[in-house]
Amino acid sequence: MVAQKFVVDLNKPLVFQVGHLGEAYDEWVHDPIVSKEGPRFFQNGFLELFTRTAWWVIPTVWVPVASWFISNSVKSGLPSLDVALLVFLGIFVWTLAEYTLHRFLFHVKTKSYWGNTLHYLLHGCHHKHPMDSYRLVFPPVAAAILALPIWNLVKLICTPSVAPAVFGGILLGYVMYDCTHYYLHHGQPKSDVPKSLKVKVFPLL
Known part of the structure; x- marks a missing residue:
């Protein structure tokens, strides 16, 4: 007797269904549903609330936090040029980490x-719902949970005066990435550079 393939019911919460797809998951998730109406993730309304985030929430929440961290390095007496370089270092660290995650984790095949x-x-x-505008950026609560161990790691590696500027740069790098990610999905670029980015980068996101 041949076992029937599992079929996802799009009218029901998806998160706890997709695992049953097994080896068919990779093919399913890369067959996009191009609709602005997003699916329901969880049956629980409280959990569902935290899966939806408007893009403007990201800079609103994290730019002030990043600025506060950077200001602590300034208050510690570090020269402004040093602080600026440390912030750029943090942005670079985030960019490298984000690329690594995309290359080796986000596009991995699972079953x-x-x-x-x-x-x-x-x-x-x-990939499955590329036009779902409320699920293109990372929810602040989940980001805060991940940010805590990153901050602890930065404190472990860097001196007390250097760590806040580096971590502030990491946060700014995250904000720039998430806002760019949203724009490449939903923006309507008019100049050549963003148009080229949308054409070349969008399929990889």
Whole structure:
């Protein structure tokens, strides 16, 4: 007897369904549904609330936080030029980390239940529903949970005066990435450079 393939019911919450696709998940998640109406992720309304984030929330929340961290390095007595260089270092660190995550984690092929589920939550949903405007940026609560160990790592590596500027740069790098990510999906560029970015980079996001 041949086992029937699992079929995702798009009218029901998706997160705990996609794991059942097994090896068929990769093909399913890369067959996009081009609709501005996003799917429901969780049956629980409280969890569902935290999966939807407007793009403007990201700079509104994180730019002031990044500025506060950077100001602590300034108050510690570091020269302004040093602080600026440390901020750029943080932006570079974020850019390298983001590329590495995309290259080796976000585009990895999975087939286990929890592998599929985690991949869908982290990045697969962007491929399946590329025009869902409320799921293109990372929710602040989830970002804060991930930011804490990153801050602790930066403090471990850097001196007390240097760490805030580097971490502030990492946060700014994250803000720039998430806003650019949103723009490449939903923006309507009129000049050549952003048009080229949208054509070349959009399929990889």
